Amino acid sequence: MLRDLASAKGPERRLKENERIALAWWREYLSGAEPRRVRLEPELPPVLLLTDGAVEDCVTVGAVLDDRTTGVLEFFGARVPDTVAASWGRRCGREQVIGQAEIAPLVLAARIWEDRLRGRQVIAVVDNDSARDAAVRGYSPSLPSAFLVAALWQALARAKTDVWFDRVPGASNLADGPSRLDYELVRELGAVQVQVRESDWVAVAPPREKGEEQWQ
Numbered sequence: 001m002l003r004d005l006a007s008a009k010g011p012e013r014r015l016k017e018n019e020r021i022a023l024a025w026w027r028e029y030l031s032g033a034e035p036r037r038v039r040l041e042p043e044l045p046p047v048l049l050l051t052d053g054a055v056e057d058c059v060t061v062g063a064v065l066d067d068r069t070t071g072v073l074e075f076f077g078a079r080v081p082d083t084v085a086a087s088w089g090r091r092c093g094r095e096q097v098i099g100q101a102e103i104a105p106l107v108l109a110a111r112i113w114e115d116r117l118r119g120r121q122v123i124a125v126v127d128n129d130s131a132r133d134a135a136v137r138g139y140s141p142s143l144p145s146a147f148l149v150a151a152l153w154q155a156l157a158r159a160k161t162d163v164w165f166d167r168v169p170g171a172s173n174l175a176d177g178p179s180r181l182d183y184e185l186v187r188e189l190g191a192v193q194v195q196v197r198e199s200d201w202v203a204v205a206p207p208r209e210k211g212e213e214q215w216q
Contacts, residue, residue, distance in 0.1 A: 001146075002026070018143065021207060025150050033157040044069045046121040049109055052170065052179035053101030053128075059085040061105040062178025064186060065113050072116060073191045077178030080104070080201075087205045088144045099140070102131035103148040104204045105179070110155035111200050118159045127170040135165045147206040155203075 001022040005015075015023075048066040053059070062077035080101070088100040106124060110117065126132050134140040134149050156163055170176050177185050183193065 025154075029150075029154055029157065032154070034160065036162075037160075043121055046123050046164075047117060049106075049113075049117075049122055049124045050173050050175040051102075051105035051109055051124065051126055052173050052175040053098065053103075053105055054179045055096065055098045055101050058082075059088075059097060059101050060179055060181055061101060061108065062175045062180070063105045063109040064174045064178065064191065065109065065116065066174075067116060070116075073186075073189065074113070074194050075175070075178050075183070075186045075191045076108070076112065076194050076196055077181050077183060078196045079181070084201050084205045097144075098128070099130050099134075099142055100144050100148060102126055102128040103134060103140075103145055103152065105175070106131070106135060107148055107152045107155060107204050108196055108200050110152055110159065110161070111203060112194055112196065114155065114159045117156075117161045120161060122161055122163045124163050124165050125168050125173060125175075126165070127168055127173045127176070129167055132165050132167045135163075144206050148204060151203055 001019055005019050005022075045068055048068075049063065050066075051061070051063040053061045059080040060078065061080060062075065064073070064075040066073050085097060088097040106126070109124075124135070126135075130140075130145075134145055135152060138149055138153055140146045140149055174186065177183065187193075
């Protein structure tokens, strides 16, 4: 958005609402994000974070956190509230929001496990190329996805977490089951379920102050 704003022609023009939101985000992000530190001392093994989303009759998301250092194996799986799915563009089952459903569990995971991820290196695995690319670049041409990626970067900066994003096919992603509310396999592995809080859902719902068309 800032690049488009900088390349706009004409001596002056009014800021669009999306541009105001982007500028406000940068002000908030830069006030809290610290310079990246390259550590020279030996690191703990990275935390493995697997996430997934599904869009069928409803929108669902899931994630698994595996920290071999502390022995923690946890997961969550949840149906996305209709109001949140609607903020991504889903209306009466007609709009496809799989892109947002794949990014959102990364944001939820970064918030739910913020203390466990604090100061750690993380390998985050998704099964969607677009979601991986958006997370790496920190931007998406889809405005709802761009909002989610912005929220992800804020959460990671707050926890001082270094992340490598990658992709595996759905069949190789342990979060595939929880994303479809199927917990049998992860529970057999000894994983403990955690809950998505109301405040976490708020964090993945794009603002729509000027009418819902601004994020379409």
